[in-house]
Amino acid sequence: MGETIAILNQKGGCGKTTTAVNLATALALIGKRVLLIDVDPQGNATTGFGIEKNGLEHTIYTVLSEKDRIQDVVIRTNIEGLDIVPSNILLSGAEVELSKEIGREVILKNRMGGIAYNYDYVFIDVPPSLGLLTVNALVASDSVIIPIQAEYYALEGMADLMKILTLVKSRLDSSLNIKGILLTLYDKRTRLGREVYRNVKEYFGDNIFKTTIPRNVTLAEAPSHGEPCVVYDEESSGAIAYKNLAKELISMEQDV
Amino acid sequence: MGETIAILNQKGGCGKTTTAVNLATALALIGKRVLLIDVDPQGNATTGFGIEKNGLEHTIYTVLSEKDRIQDVVIRTNIEGLDIVPSNILLSGAEVELSKEIGREVILKNRMGGIAYNYDYVFIDVPPSLGLLTVNALVASDSVIIPIQAEYYALEGMADLMKILTLVKSRLDSSLNIKGILLTLYDKRTRLGREVYRNVKEYFGDNIFKTTIPRNVTLAEAPSHGEPCVVYDEESSGAIAYKNLAKELISMEQDV
Ligand SMILES: Nc1ncnc2c1ncn2[C@@H]1O[C@H](COP(=O)(O)OP(=O)(O)OP(=O)(O)O)[C@@H](O)[C@H]1O
Numbered sequence: 001m002g003e004t005i006a007i008l009n010q011k012g013g014c015g016k017t018t019t020a021v022n023l024a025t026a027l028a029l030i031g032k033r034v035l036l037i038d039v040d041p042q043g044n045a046t047t048g049f050g051i052e053k054n055g056l057e058h059t060i061y062t063v064l065s066e067k068d069r070i071q072d073v074v075i076r077t078n079i080e081g082l083d084i085v086p087s088n089i090l091l092s093g094a095e096v097e098l099s100k101e102i103g104r105e106v107i108l109k110n111r112m113g114g115i116a117y118n119y120d121y122v123f124i125d126v127p128p129s130l131g132l133l134t135v136n137a138l139v140a141s142d143s144v145i146i147p148i149q150a151e152y153y154a155l156e157g158m159a160d161l162m163k164i165l166t167l168v169k170s171r172l173d174s175s176l177n178i179k180g181i182l183l184t185l186y187d188k189r190t191r192l193g194r195e196v197y198r199n200v201k202e203y204f205g206d207n208i209f210k211t212t213i214p215r216n217v218t219l220a221e222a223p224s225h226g227e228p229c230v231v232y233d234e235e236s237s238g239a240i241a242y243k244n245l246a247k248e249l250i251s252m253e254q255d256v
Numbered sequence: 257m258g259e260t261i262a263i264l265n266q267k268g269g270c271g272k273t274t275t276a277v278n279l280a281t282a283l284a285l286i287g288k289r290v291l292l293i294d295v296d297p298q299g300n301a302t303t304g305f306g307i308e309k310n311g312l313e314h315t316i317y318t319v320l321s322e323k324d325r326i327q328d329v330v331i332r333t334n335i336e337g338l339d340i341v342p343s344n345i346l347l348s349g350a351e352v353e354l355s356k357e358i359g360r361e362v363i364l365k366n367r368m369g370g371i372a373y374n375y376d377y378v379f380i381d382v383p384p385s386l387g388l389l390t391v392n393a394l395v396a397s398d399s400v401i402i403p404i405q406a407e408y409y410a411l412e413g414m415a416d417l418m419k420i421l422t423l424v425k426s427r428l429d430s431s432l433n434i435k436g437i438l439l440t441l442y443d444k445r446t447r448l449g450r451e452v453y454r455n456v457k458e459y460f461g462d463n464i465f466k467t468t469i470p471r472n473v474t475l476a477e478a479p480s481h482g483e484p485c486v487v488y489d490e491e492s493s494g495a496i497a498y499k500n501l502a503k504e505l506i507s508m509e510q511d512v
């Protein structure tokens with residue numbers, strides 16, 4: 001059964017979607033079967049593969065509201081071995097609608113059923129919040145990757161994030177663990193970047209990926225071409241970094 | 257009566273807080289009386305002034321939940337003429353609690369009372385979402401400034417953002433208007449930056465501020481020193497840009 005990994009950080013714009021899209025793609029390119037579930041009403045992960053999300057009738061929203069089974073909503077991306085459950089703005093009603101439901105935090109887990117048996121990895125891209133959609137993603141996941149932008153405000157949110165993880169584990173009887181911390185938009189030449197790195201190291205110890213993601217404009221351009229950067233420009237520093245991250249992730253499985 | 261301006265964009269990390277903090281400060285330095293209301297549970301605007309937010313008992317949350325009056329929660333910042341209503345993680349319970357209330361979208365407006373009479377400008381920093389806290393900020397505001405990071409994903413969110421503005425105006429009888437679009441993290445040397453600028457210009461026409469905000473690491477460093485960048489390093493390109501924006505904003509008032 002594939003491991004389900006949520007890409008988590010309530011801080012905006014720290015590279016969750018860019019990580020979900022490029023890490024999922026890099027793993028598929030090495031031959032892994034990968035599913036990416038877009039649980040953000042912004043639908044940026046969906047767009048990152050050139051999928052026109054606005055007219056879609058069958059999305060993560062119709063799965064959560066029990067109009068569709070998840071397997072009927074899965075779309076093949078143009079990357080061999082990589083599937084996606086798409087999202088769009090229809091999902092933004094979900095938090096309020098779901099909040100009245102019994103078992104409102106386990107809805108995604110239940111609707112996923114056994115889908116992880118069809119894949120080596122399932123990634124979940126979440127919105128910049130610690131609200132109900134994010135909690136659903138955490139309950140449905142085995143582990144989390146936490147992208148941290150190497151800047152000051154990124155550090156601030158860490159304590160709140162850790163509190164939510166602890167609450168999900170203790171109250172909802174989950175064995176959720178941190179797969180790793182990923183330094184993103186990391187420029188080791190700046191004092192700010194190095195200082196944040198040091199702070200993160202103190203806070204999380206060895207749980208930091210050796211791979212760090214540099215700022216590389218190609219990562220930001222690729223969505224406008226409808227392709228993940230690791231495919232659009234495989235020689236770019238951003239593509240190389242995410243391919244290294246994929247290898248590092250796979251090597252962690254083998255130690256287990 | 258001062259104008260109340262929300263800094264709005266559901267896309268994460270596009271510079272809402274950095275704009276709220278530095279624009280408010282630049283106006284105070286020119287002699288305006290300014291209030292900044294932090295309506296984000298992340299509390300980044302509060303931290304941007306070196307305020308220790310975690311222990312605070314009197315915050316925007318206690319105002320919205322009617323435990324405190326807003327005037328009793330206002331704190332002087334270390335900038336002459338600039339006050340703040342602080343926020344912290346306690347606010348993250350608010351969206352769910354408030355969602356059950358009658359008049360749940362007008363709570364902030366009601367709790368602000370006549371406070372705008374004490375200031376020339378009131379700014380509201382909002383979270384990266386189009387949820388209830390953001391809607392409250394919009395209902396309480398006269399206008400919005402929309403920071404747009406000059407990258408592809410920023411364009412995607414525009415249609416959804418405009419839809420929410422239209423709904424707030426029509427259903428909640430508001431005269432909310434767009435003060436201006438602010439290009440942030442803008443590097444005109446990159447093709448991506450120029451392309452996004454062109455797209456934004458097509459979409460919004462002349463409603464774009466002439467001032468644009470460049471990427472400047474000092475803007476990201478300043479919070480770690482507990483000061484807005486326009487005070488911490490007034491010669492930096494980031495400080496100069498926000499001071500120009502303040503002048504541009506004031507010149508717009510005089511045309512009215
Ligand atoms: N390493 C990088 N180099 C250059 N640009 C990047 C990098 N990582 C992300 N970006 C760009 O920065 C912006 C924010 O990234 P992204 O959307 O992946 O973050 P996010 O955490 O998913 O944001 P949100 O909180 O809104 O979901 C996007 O325009 C993206 O293309």
Ligand SMILES: Nc1ncnc2c1ncn2[C@@H]1O[C@H](COP(=O)(O)OP(=O)(O)OP(=O)(O)O)[C@@H](O)[C@H]1O
Nearest residue numbers: 012151268269270271272273274384470471472476
């Ligand atoms: N012009 C700039 N140059 C360099 N860094 C910047 C600039 N503007 C913002 N930053 C940095 O980028 C990150 C995101 O900015 P900021 O927190 O202001 O965005 P935001 O829209 O308020 O994010 P959120 O959606 O999480 O509320 C922060 O680390 C900030 O210090």
Ligand SMILES: [Mg+2]
Nearest residue numbers: 016017040044
């Ligand atoms: Mg995202």
Ligand SMILES: [Mg+2]
Nearest residue numbers: 272273296300
């Ligand atoms: Mg902010």
